[in-house]
Amino acid sequence: MSSSVSREIARAVALLRAGELVAFPTETVYGLGADARNPAALARVFAAKGRPANHPLIVHLHDIRHLDEWAQEIPDSAFALAKAFWPGPLTLILKRASSVSDAVTGGQATVGLRVPDHPVALTFLAAFGSGIAAPSANRHGRISPTTAAHVRDELGSRVSMVLDGGACAVGIESTIVDLSRGLPVLLRPGRIGADQIARVCGQDPAMPAAPDSSPAPRVPGSHAAHYAPATPLRIVTTDGLRDFLDARWQAGHRCAVLAYSQPNPAHSQHLWRTMPAEPAGYAHDLYAAMRDVDATGVRLIVVEALPGSEPWRAIADRLRRAAVGSEEIRDDARH
Ligand code: TXA
Ligand code: MG
Numbered sequence: 001m002s003s004s005v006s007r008e009i010a011r012a013v014a015l016l017r018a019g020e021l022v023a024f025p026t027e028t029v030y031g032l033g034a035d036a037r038n039p040a041a042l043a044r045v046f047a048a049k050g051r052p053a054n055h056p057l058i059v060h061l062h063d064i065r066h067l068d069e070w071a072q073e074i075p076d077s078a079f080a081l082a083k084a085f086w087p088g089p090l091t092l093i094l095k096r097a098s099s100v101s102d103a104v105t106g107g108q109a110t111v112g113l114r115v116p117d118h119p120v121a122l123t124f125l126a127a128f129g130s131g132i133a134a135p136s137a138n139r140h141g142r143i144s145p146t147t148a149a150h151v152r153d154e155l156g157s158r159v160s161m162v163l164d165g166g167a168c169a170v171g172i173e174s175t176i177v178d179l180s181r182g183l184p185v186l187l188r189p190g191r192i193g194a195d196q197i198a199r200v201c202g203q204d205p206a207m208p209a210a211p212d213s214s215p216a217p218r219v220p221g222s223h224a225a226h227y228a229p230a231t232p233l234r235i236v237t238t239d240g241l242r243d244f245l246d247a248r249w250q251a252g253h254r255c256a257v258l259a260y261s262q263p264n265p266a267h268s269q270h271l272w273r274t275m276p277a278e279p280a281g282y283a284h285d286l287y288a289a290m291r292d293v294d295a296t297g298v299r300l301i302v303v304e305a306l307p308g309s310e311p312w313r314a315i316a317d318r319l320r321r322a323a324v325g326s327e328e329i330r331d332d333a334r335h
Helices: 003-017 039-049 064-070 076-085 119-128 148-158 194-201 241-250 279-294 310-325 327-334
Strands: 022-024 031-035 058-060 090-095 110-114 175-178 185-188 233-236 255-259 271-274 300-304
Touching: 003 022, 003 031, 003 119, 022 119, 022 148, 031 039, 031 058, 031 119, 039 148, 064 076, 064 110, 076 090, 076 194, 148 279, 194 310, 233 310, 241 255, 241 300, 255 279, 271 279, 279 300, 279 310
Parallel strands: 058 110, 090 175, 233 300, 255 271, 255 300
Antiparallel strands: 022 031, 090 110, 175 185
C-alpha cells in the first residue's frame, strides 16, 4: 500500500478514536463509519443521516475471529455462512453480546455483523482494531452511495472524512440473514442469493411476510419505501415500454429511461440509459444511474421491469422500493 494511503488510514483511525464519522468504501456501498463502542459517536451517525434512533446499525469486523466479541450463542450455521461468504456482502443477525450498546442495536437483543470485502475497508478495520458501525452513507430513505463523490453529495460536512476506494463492485447493499430465531430468515436480498444461503445452511431461509410498512420497521431496508430518488420513478414492462413512453412524450413529459433489453429507439426524445443486461453489471451501475438521471430535472424516471429470475431478485427489490418511495410525488406524473 502506498504511503499516502497509509497516512489517510491513520488519519481516519484518529478521527474514529476521537468520536468523529468517517465514510469508507465497501464492496456493496459506502458506509458511514463510527466507533461501535462509542455511544456519542453513534448518536452522530443517526443525526448525520436523519435516521430514527431505533433503527439498528451493522457492525463491520476485520475477520471472523472477532465474532464472539459482539455476539453470543452463535449457531453453527453462522460460522458456516461466515466461512463461506466472509469477507463478502453478507450480514448476519445474531444475539448480541452483553457489551454491545443499545445505540448500535436500536435497543434490540440482536446485532448485525459483517466482514466487508474491500481492501480499504479491511485495512481501516485492521488499523482501528475494533468494530466499526456503519449504515449506508446516505441521508435516510435515499439512494445508497457507490462512490466517494456520492457520499460528499449526500452528507457534505456532516462527515469528517471520506476514504475514497473508487466505485463499489457490487453496488447494492448486503444480503441480511437473521440467525437469531432458530431457522434462518432472509431479511434483505442481495448479491448472495437465497439458494446460496440454503446450500450452506442445509435449509431454505424463510422470507419475511409482506414488506414492513409499519412506522418503525426493524429493518429500514425492508420498509416498503426506501432507496428513493427525488424524481418520481415508475416501473414499466418491456412490452409496454414503447407505448408508455410515446404517451408521455405526447403529454409533454420528458422522461429518463433505464432500459436493458433495447437501445434507444432512434425517434425517442427521452433521456435513454442502456443498462447492462446481466444482473451483476446492472447492480453495479444502478444507483449511480439513478443519481445521474435524478439530477437532470426530468419529470419521471421510467425503469424497464427486470426479469423475474433469482439473480435479479435483489435488484428488483430495490427498484420496487424506489418506486414506492417516490409514490407520493408520483401521482402528478401518473396522469
Ligand atoms: O451492504 C451493507 O450492508 C451496507 C455497507 C455499508 O455495509 N450497510 C447498510 O447499512 O446497508 P444500512 O444501515 O443502510 O442497512 C442495514 C440494515 C438496516 O436495514 C438495519 O435495520 C439492518 O441492517 N439491521 C442492522 N442490525 C439489525 C438487527 N439487529 N436486526 C435486524 N436488522 C438489523
Ligand atoms: Mg441504508
